[in-house]
Amino acid sequence: MPTSSKRLMRAVKDVLLRDWDPLDIGAKPHLADEYDRYAAGVCRMLMAGTDERRLAAHLRHIRTVAIGVLLVDEGRDERVARRLLDLPAGLPPMDEEDFWPRLEWSVSGELEQMRDHDLRRFWCDGFLPRTYHLEGPSPRIEGRAWIGDGSTQDEWAFTLLLPHPFGSREEIPWESLVPAGGMTRWLTLDRSGKRIQIEPTAAVPDPA
DSSP states (O other), X not given: OOHHHHHHHHHHHXXXXXXXXXXXXXXOGGGTTTTGGGHHHHHHHHHTTOOHHHHHHHHHHIIIIIIOOOOOSTTXXXXXXXXXXXXXXXXXXXXXXXXXXXXXXXXXXXXXXXXXXXXXXXXXXXXXXXXXXXXXXXXXXXXXXXXXXXXXXXXXXXXXXOSXXXXXXXXXXXXXXXXXXXXXXXXXXXXXXXXXXXXXXXXXXOXX
8 A cells, every 4th residue: 555545544433432433432542443444434534535425324234334423413414424535645755656556546436436336246355457558649557456246356457648739748747637535537448348438528517
């Protein structure tokens, strides 16, 4: 996991324990890791560009269903969601090492919200970029992606379309290639050919 992603994970764990804490664990050292199991899911949502409503609903679901705490002070889930949404802003600028896991989380988040419910069973488990076509009329990055289908996964081909040519990988503004939360139509799946195409500039606001 890239260094900045590890930092985000630690920060999320700290907020869940210090600010959310539906079990009122407080400073009990032997229970300090009680909410750690939920941090990865929160990180995925943050890196996929979630919004306050969805993140608060996710926290509420964990609290009421997974943990079984129905009553806390009013608005706590919403306040903690706002606090969590501020965390990525404190991270250093995104580089390529950070980009690929964040794209993985974004693709999984987009698949979860596909209008075609049959596509919602798919998820992404990582990318392996192999070829960088940075110049010419169709700048793109190609490689392999691990796409899950239910409880199984397979190796697919992926193409990431770049907005324009670049002289080198160091010139690419990686953060701009991660579609913002609430945006859709930037991901295309070819199930028969086992290919996915990611086109960040095609993203449009999700009307849902």
